[in-house]
Amino acid sequence: MHDIKYIRDHPDAFDAALKRCGEPPVAGKIIQLDKKLREEIVALEANQASSNTISQSIASTMSQGGDASDLKAKGSSLKKKTQTGQDQVRDSRKALNDFLLEIRNLPHDSVPDGEEEADNPVLREVGEKPSFDFEAKEHFDLGEALGLMDFETAARMSGARFTILKGGLARLERALGQFMINLALEAGYEEVSTPSLVLGKALYGTGQLPKFADDLFQTEDGLWMIPTSEVTLSNLHRETILAEEDLPIRYAALTPCYRAEAGSAGKDTRGMIRQHQFAKVELVTIATPENSLKELERKTKAAEEVLKLLKLPYRVVELCTGDLGFSARKTYDIEVWLPGQGRYREISSCSDCGDFQARRMNMRCRKKDQKQTRFPHTLNGSALAVGRCLVAVIENCQQADGSIAVPSALSPYMGGLKKIGKA
């Protein structure tokens, strides 16, 4: 959500920032809606003020035993005006609010200009790509050949975009999740276990709603399945005032994530890259405005650490203005190398959302002994997506015989197992 006062005072800067993201100008429309609303509020409140005065006159007249029927008639006629005024204000407020809710966050000044994914600058490449003296296979060929990855059976009970893992691969997935959440704790994040189903307002808060309802699953009684625990972790302090001295607050959760993938028909149809359900360790930070960019670097480092310890090659790119997500003001994507595909694939996305989500959630902070509240900044990042990391381990650690070498960092989580072979 945007600060209406900022838009009133800097309409041109607002539109210019949106333009960098390829969005049309809206400040004029917003100011017009806002002006209408405020005019109606002034009229309404003047009305309410005189109603209140009349009511008080009635009270004092009656307490002195006088006749107040004239005053009552006056109050009665004012009442109708007040009611229509209230309706107008409500409608205008909703119109402004609905409009504002659909406008994306503004990019930070430091974000590079660009139109699409191809324009994202690569910040660094880390680790060495493995070289094989055989042709590298994709994870689904390896997994199916091992008899430990089964898409057909999953499709029979759940439809497309689900996977069944067995034996060593099921254990490997669990090991990855445990490994990652433990790293998050070491990095200073507090572990949280949250619901997987949430009310719509939580998703409005983080920005998935109202624009992206198609990407989400909704239950029959109106609850939504979380597409990421960014939603639950960020909403932990919605509608509250935090003590600034307690910031930054850093949370981590290992949860399943559910995505409808409505706009992705035909994309990544084979394998585990794009599933309706996957596990992910998410890191969320609530920081003061002064510290949020610093926290973004810190969070990205924490995510990179997972890949370093697993010895998986990756690169970090910064999203250009045209590729930035709805709620983000600045984002780093981490892409892991997949030898089977012969390309980098996104495995983490770390974003600084500024005060955009805090405003939508009405989460505020305040310095000790100060009256004035302000909006903290929220950040989120995956560290990492477990499903895609499993894919990366399988493809990077594949052996000539089709077995998978377990990364040494993971071995303790797998009872010392060094290799996943045929079942």
Place this chain on the structure above:
RNA sequence: GGAGGGAUGCCGGAGUGGUUGAACGGGGCGGUCUCGAAAACCGUUGUACGCUUUGCGUACCGAGGGUUCGAAUCCCUCUCCCUCCGCCA
């Protein structure tokens, strides 16, 4: 699922139609007293929005509607919490 009880300011807790934005107590803050502190005493202490912004106005007592000139107080709907019974991982 059945039967009851509840939701008021930072906390506890009054308040069943008229200067109640809300008694009283606690806490916090400021002050008096003190070498200092405690105690005592005095004062003060919500949020949001709007305006012709040293001030004024409006709204808010779980949420949304209704009755009324006027609602924290009456009526309706919903949400959440608690107790008992049933069911259950």
